[in-house]
Amino acid sequence: MSAAANVSPAVAKPAHVPDSLVYDFDMFRDPAYVADPHERILDLVKNAPPIFWTPRNGGHWMLMSHSANFNASRDTESFSSEFIPRAEMAAMKAKLPPGMPHIPLPVPINVDPPEHSKYRTPLQRVFSPKSILALKDSINALATELVDSVKDRGNCEFMKEIAEPMPVRVFLKMLGLPLDRQDEYREIVSQHLSDPSSDARAMIPKLQRIAASMNDTFIARRDNPQDDIISMLWKIEIDGKPTTIEDMQNYGVLLFIAGLDTVMNGIGHGVRHLARNPELQAQLRANPKMVPEATEELLRRYTFTVPPRMVAKDIVFEGVQMKARERAMLFLPAADLDPKEFANSDRYDLNRENKVHIAFNAGPHRCLGSHLARVELQVIYEVLMARLPTFRLDSQRPPTFHCGHVVGVDSLHLVWDV
Amino acid sequence: MKILINKAACAGNARCAAVSEELFPLDDDGYIAVTEVDVPPGKEELARRGARACPERIIIIEEDK
Numbered sequence: 232m233s234a235a236a237n238v239s240p241a242v243a244k245p246a247h248v249p250d251s252l253v254y255d256f257d258m259f260r261d262p263a264y265v266a267d268p269h270e271r272i273l274d275l276v277k278n279a280p281p282i283f284w285t286p287r288n289g290g291h292w293m294l295m296s297h298s299a300n301f302n303a304s305r306d307t308e309s310f311s312s313e314f315i316p317r318a319e320m321a322a323m324k325a326k327l328p329p330g331m332p333h334i335p336l337p338v339p340i341n342v343d344p345p346e347h348s349k350y351r352t353p354l355q356r357v358f359s360p361k362s363i364l365a366l367k368d369s370i371n372a373l374a375t376e377l378v379d380s381v382k383d384r385g386n387c388e389f390m391k392e393i394a395e396p397m398p399v400r401v402f403l404k405m406l407g408l409p410l411d412r413q414d415e416y417r418e419i420v421s422q423h424l425s426d427p428s429s430d431a432r433a434m435i436p437k438l439q440r441i442a443a444s445m446n447d448t449f450i451a452r453r454d455n456p457q458d459d460i461i462s463m464l465w466k467i468e469i470d471g472k473p474t475t476i477e478d479m480q481n482y483g484v485l486l487f488i489a490g491l492d493t494v495m496n497g498i499g500h501g502v503r504h505l506a507r508n509p510e511l512q513a514q515l516r517a518n519p520k521m522v523p524e525a526t527e528e529l530l531r532r533y534t535f536t537v538p539p540r541m542v543a544k545d546i547v548f549e550g551v552q553m554k555a556r557e558r559a560m561l562f563l564p565a566a567d568l569d570p571k572e573f574a575n576s577d578r579y580d581l582n583r584e585n586k587v588h589i590a591f592n593a594g595p596h597r598c599l600g601s602h603l604a605r606v607e608l609q610v611i612y613e614v615l616m617a618r619l620p621t622f623r624l625d626s627q628r629p630p631t632f633h634c635g636h637v638v639g640v641d642s643l644h645l646v647w648d649v
Numbered sequence: 650m651k652i653l654i655n656k657a658a659c660a661g662n663a664r665c666a667a668v669s670e671e672l673f674p675l676d677d678d679g680y681i682a683v684t685e686v687d688v689p690p691g692k693e694e695l696a697r698r699g700a701r702a703c704p705e706r707i708i709i710i711e712e713d714k
């Protein structure tokens with residue numbers, strides 16, 4: 232069976248889309264993309280139009296250029312993050328029989344301004360650079376423990392053994408969820424990832440499962456606060472009203488889906504690059520102070536999230552006619568490889584002057600967890616440099632990937648001399 | 650030299666403060682705390698670097714005339 236057989240069927244092109252803007256690309260299953268994602272993205276950057284329409288996955292726009300992504304992320308009146316219209320959501324909720332589980336809404340990521348800030352502002356302090364810095368030592372201890380557990384073996388499957396458990400444990404610890412339920416959460420994460428549906432309604436049961444897994448802890452912290460995020464969230468006000476159990480479920484689901492597979496895959500892309508570039512490892516071992524800069528350039532070179540938007544009204548955007556209810560992907564990985572913005576964009580260049588990437592997006596939805604993510608990424612690179620000798624890819628077992636809204640690493644076999 | 654900041658558009662990236670916490674102080678929520686800073690002598694290059702680091706492009710340097 233050829234790989235192309237797995238690509239989703241093409242839909243007919245709407246009349247307002249000119250032929251010149253059609254480019255056939257399946258953002259979940261394109262074979263070359265899944266084989267080596269960022270190589271394929273470089274190829275798209277060179278050969279596809281800066282904004283194009285693909286007939287795959289129901290048909291949607293792809294915003295490629297840095298300027299298109301930068302401008303669309305700010306223009307929330309044209310590019311909405313609300314996929315289930317508010318009226319439809321209200322109708323769905325009204326129809327729920329009493330006692331049925333709440334439909335968790337990942338706020339603020341799926342809410343447009345001005346409502347957006349009601350849900351975002353209360354979280355801001357919890358995730359500020361200052362609050363996050365206080366966690367650095369415990370994140371360091373955790374990363375050290377994970378790396379030391381494989382050190383003497385001379386090899387590991389980095390994703391399962393380090394990249395995945397690390398953010399899950401940080402998350403459980405920060406939220407105050409029981410650590411002995413780690414395996415359960417890891418299972419929910421992999422379930423969540425295994426079926427990358429782009430249908431917002433199909434997501435609802437999964438979101439309910441995540442919310443249900445946290446409910447006991449929500450109640451326990453409400454009655455008996457501790458020093459963790461769940462207890463802090465009980466103390467905040469949303470739009471002048473005290474938090475309800477539904478608000479807690481919304482936030483829990485949001486932090487779960489935004490903070491776990493993102494960090495894990497960011498680490499995966501970065502460590503793969505390090506494994507292929509022993510000279511960079513040598514440079515960082517000699518000068519660990521360069522790790523934060525190296526982290527920024529890894530984020531730029533391997534930007535890996537693709538936030539979706541709904542075109543909210545008929546518009547002409549950067550010369551392209553788009554219609555209300557069409558979907559547009561902010562293809563941030565391409566934006567950060569745009570040669571108009573970054574000279575020799577395919578080069579990993581630690582001394583590049585402009586490393587101002589939008590891997591965390593820009594504008595109102597700019598990643599709330601970016602400070603935490605940066606600390607997790609920097610810490611794992613520091614610990615790997617400090618604890619392991621030069622590591623490389625296992626030539627017998629090359630890395631494997633998956634693509635979608637998160638472009639991620641499935642397996643990453645590393646070897647080193649012991 | 651002066652730093653001028655369009656504070657209302659700050660999204661809390663905190664990249665300026667990663668260059669210099671002294672020139673670019675943040676509030677407790679992680680947003681920029683000031684709209685205008687007089688750059689002390691000797692800190693000009695740091696100010697320029699901090700301005701360039703802003704992903705939102707809302708920090709402007711006013712060079713001395």
Ligand code: HEM
Binds near residue numbers: 339
């Ligand atoms: C390297 C890791 C990460 C990357 C690349 C990343 C990327 C992003 C991006 C691109 C967005 C914007 C989405 C949009 O515009 O629709 C976003 C939003 C968000 N991220 Fe992250 N993220 C990461 C880690 C985290 C972590 C660790 C957390 C928290 C625990 C987190 C929490 C959030 C939240 C709450 C939002 C929604 C913000 C809003 O809508 O105002 N992220 N992230």
